[in-house]
Amino acid sequence: MKKITLYSFLMLLVFFSCKEEEEKKAQLLTMGQLTISKEQPSPGDEIELIYNSKDEVEAFYAYMVDDKNYPLDIDFSEKDGEQKGSIKIPDSAVALAFIIKADDKFDDNNKKGYLLPLYTKDGKQIKGSNAATSYYALGNGSDYGIKMDEKVAFEAIKTDMTAHPELQSDWNNSYLQMAFRNNKEEGKKLIDAYATSMEKKNDVSEKEYTSMMQFYNMTGEQTKYDSIKNVALEKFPNGNTANYEMVELFQKETDLEKKADIFKNYADANSKLGNIGNYMAGTLTRTYYQQKDMDNFEKYVSMIDDKSSRASTYNNLAWPMAESGENLDQAAKMSKTSLDLITSLEKNPEDKPDYYTKRQYEKSLKSSYNMYADTYALILFKQGKVKEAITYQEKAQDPKAQDPAMNARYIEYLMADKQYAKAADKAENLIKLGNGNTKIKEAYKTAYLKEHPSAKDADQKLAAFDEEAYKKQVAEIKKTMLDEEAPTFTLKDTKGKDVSLEALKGKTVILDFWATWCGPCIASFPGMQEVVTKYKDDDKVVLLFVDTFERDKNREKMVVDFIKENDYDFHVVYDNEIEGSNNFEVAEKYDISGIPTKVIIGPDGRMKFKSVGYNGSNEKLVKEMDIMIDILKP
Structure with missing residues (x-):
């Protein structure tokens, strides 16, 4: 029993x-490769996360509060072929987005991302959570491969705003701006209704006045805009509207003393300068330096209360002197100060901006330090302090060594110090990685022969290094290959002719998105001219230079003059500005959030590669274009 x-x-x-x-x-709850310990998590919950990958991952999550989001790091650790971690959801959150980078590539979960609404303790979805995830996907998603149609996002937001009118005050700006972009007639009705409601209020806040100014600016109602601005200036003489008015006056003013007076008025009214004040202080700093007025230079540079901005100002002034070899003592003082400022921020990172996670901020500071150490090393080298230059250049070197110009300076300093064995070893590694250039190859050969005077195989070794680099580059580029729809378009070129993507099917088409104001775009153009020249007789390869994000009223003349003055043989087309929006037609279709961006479309008419930014080496750029074109050959 x-x-x-x-x-x-x-x-x-x-x-x-x-x-x-x-x-x-x-x-x-399982989404793609991510599993969450609770299907309907609530604010304040602690949840476990499992990501299905043996590879090391970088991850953060953004928690959303209305139309704003705040990123926080996720600490994953690998166990049994999985990455495991946990987070505590902030009490104010209404939704979450998990952003995970594995094998140096963002996991976009088939373009849907890892977006999660939150729930109340009794299992009801929190009001506005769908609006929050849709708005996040639309505004931030393209940075991580997430696709979100603007109309779909707007409908999700509209549904939440209609079901829960009490949310509208927090969503007002974003909602009404999207409504106007989605449907001007309906959006205008909503804006007018909002304006009427403001007229009935006795205690309109400055934030509400600012919203009205933004709406009237968007709808082109200048008289109403001016009227609201005057009321806001009168009611809030030391408010944000007054500050923006001051910066506009500052930008228009040509008399330096009057500019300084405007800045003084701003500084007297604001205990912290913020972005506007630091911009004005920085402008005065640079102008007085150019006029060799060192007393005023010192006065205004010391007033820049954001240490990152002050460090950047010092470095931007020191770098041209480092390149030219002029005023090196002054340059060294400025450059060392920029490094000391960044070091102080690294030791006390409590001033981290809201848009960074702790790790992102640390990485940003490290990147700035590397850049400024590169400047300081060049100054030391030109002062004849070669060993010190090497010390700082080694601090400047990125672990991935992706900047060939910086790499070349490092090898140059080693050669000057007669460290031939080390120079040859470092140069060999850089060339094999595909991060070398002509200078580094020449230095390798010289250093190798210094160590092996009777050697006859230097050229063969270089050829072998190049071959290894080429194979690595091909493998890396293939990893980034896409197979996505390439949205069609028809744009006017500089001669007024229509250029249609549809008509180019069967060819490899390279779209280079650029603007005349874009420094990295311009820096990449000598390399792109090489590509144009190389393939000008190949009728299977077409390059189109899409001028976008260009709003100058003399845009077409400016673009034509720029191309002519620089003697570029580019086929330029003009992207169309979307009426009532800050966006441009083709840039929006291709999710272009920054330039330069190159989109490579295969002969099948589908998007195969998307390359953002410029790595600083035209040799490397040409090689990458060659590889992509070669991969897409039928």
């Missing part, structure tokens, strides 16, 4: 244990 009872008890334990395990599994 005792045996039967014990057996039954054990069976009950097994039964309840299995049932508990089943219930636990039922509560899990």
